Amino acid sequence: EIQMTQSPSSLSASVGDRVTITCRASQSISRYLNWYQQKPGKAPKVLIYTASTLQSGVPSRFSGSGSGTDFTLTITSLQPEDFATYYCQQSYNTPLTFGGGTKVEIK
């Protein structure tokens, strides 16, 4: 099973800040890495798939990069609606696995 490790587990930021979240896989997963945003009581929503492809309808302030074992999600200018928990997920092989999450809170 591929282990996914995210950092930080939480962060405090202000509206307008640039935020970077990292995700590391326990083995190479090529570019088969997806990012989700989850708000309380809601299902996760895909933001980025295959490491860097922006899902239709997702604002361009979200971007993803990386390959192999190390990946990054960047939010260039944090907006009020971006305060949520973010998860990475590998789709290299089954069992599909998620990172532990990064909770982005208001400073």
Next chain:
Amino acid sequence: EVQLVQSGAAVKKPGATMKISCRVSGYTFTDFYMHWVYQAPGKRPEWMGQIDPEDGATVYAEKFQGRVSMMADTSTDTAYMELSSLTSEDTAVYYCATVGSTVRTPHNWFDHWGQGTLLTVSS
């Protein structure tokens, strides 16, 4: 518009079996794998398994092998997930989720999700 509508919340006793339904609309049911994901309170989502509605082929997470069964009824465009021998550790929200591409590989992403079904296991 793609929609996945799940059955309602349930309370079960330890040792019982639960079955959740996920009715889809807005796309061809047999074109995309259906996955089941569970999320315990305050925890990361965890993948339970997948079913190919076209032929019923399933892949289950080892953690649930022997306790989980996934089915797809193409006459009603409904997927089902049954989990047996429930314990308090199964208390969670369960989601069905379909994927963004028709590829028959794990190389995909969860594109559309059901609203979630809360299962509480308590004596």
